[in-house]
Amino acid sequence: MKKTSTDAAAIAKPKSKNLSKRIFDCWQLYLFVLPAIICLLLFSYVPMYGVQLAFRDYNPIMGITGSPWVGFEHFIRFFNSYQFKQLISNTLILSLYSLIVGFPIPIILALALNQVKNSKFKKFVQTVTYAPHFISVVVLVGMLGIFFSVNGGLVNQVVQLFGGEPKLFMGEVKYFRHMYVWSGIWQSMGWSAVIYLAALSGVSPELHEAATVDGATKLKRIWHIDLPTILPTIVTLLILNCGSVMSMGFEKAFLMQNPLNTEHSEIIATYVYKMGLINAEYGFSTAVGLFNSVINCILLISVNKISKKIGQDGLW
Structure with a gap:
């Protein structure tokens, strides 16, 4: 027998009742999640009200809604700025350099530590x-x-020991990116490896024992057992990292920045700080920040779709 529309409506009502009943029965769990939802709303969604500054000539006296609407004027000004290409290239090069070099190192460290048998070491x-x-x-x-x-720096002392001349590393443009990236890798690789070590703990020892009996070397066991196990974790973290390509850390770039290395150290984050807080151009700096966020969002969606097309799990 064919189900009529009335039958479908009759079926839908119990489902909605069951849903409300489940919520009522598990109200303690929803109450437990409530503080996190409130924080998310207050600190992630309510501030979106200020995004309209990007489309207004903001005047603190007139307020956000009272300031005149200028449309895409701030965006056009940024795109036509002589610093536009420099800011985009510096941000992309620094971020891609960090991603390409820094992303595999925690994976390699986790795989190496997983093979160590001496617990103390x-x-x-x-x-x-x-x-x-x-x-x-x-x-x-x-x-x-x-x-x-x-004067007295450890690196320059080593350089002088081998007959070289001391260099102003912090003031030379060509050294800025290398110092920024490799110091960041040194600081974060151990902590980032924790996630991969946790994923590797789920590998069954029986798989390694069977592979060893079959004559597989350590490298083969890593390649055919360990890597496939942590591949979903790798893909997820790669998507998240690609989604923040344009969001380089402001603090470190700003602290390492000086008049001698500005050619490579001036990125979008430092530019927004200078235009917004120092020059008090709130609307313009908001427009630049919004442009940066939109690019990150596009990259995140694109990488997620590519991941799903090649057969891997995406974020959604």
Whole structure:
């Protein structure tokens, strides 16, 4: 017998009742999640009200809604700015450099630590690699200034030991990107490896035992057992990292920046800070920040779709 529309409506009503009943029965769980939802609304959605600054000539006296509407004038000004190409290229190069070099290193570290049998040595390496994560950005940049100092810096002392001349590493443009990226890798690789080590803990020892009996070397076991196990985790983190390509950290770039290396150190984040807080051009800086966020969103959606097309799990 064919189901009529009345039958479908009759079926739909119990489902809605069952849903409300389940919510009522599990109200403790929803109450537990409520603080997180409130925080998400207050700090992620309510501030979106200020996005309209990007389309207004903001005047603090007139307020957001009272300021005149200028449409895409701020965006056009940014696109026509002589700094536009420099800002985009500096941000992309620095971010892609960090992603290409920094993303595989925690994976390699986790795979190597997973093969270590000596528990004391493994814990020692984990402690040494985790520790830099807890150093603040300000302290890290201060350490770079001390180690690479022209007068008495450790690096320049080694250079002089081999007959070289001391260099102003913090002031030369060609060294900025390398110092920024590799210091970041040193600081974060141990902490980032924790996720992969957690994923590797789910690998059954029986698989390795069977592979060893069949004559598989350590490299083959890593390639055919460990890597496929953590591949979903790798893909998920890669998508998230690609979605923040345009969002380089402001603090570190700003602290390492000086008049001698601005050619490579001026990125979108530092430019927004200078235009917004120092020059008080709130509408223009909001437009630049919104442009940056839109690009990140497009990249995130694109990488997620590519991941699903090649057969991997996406974020949604």
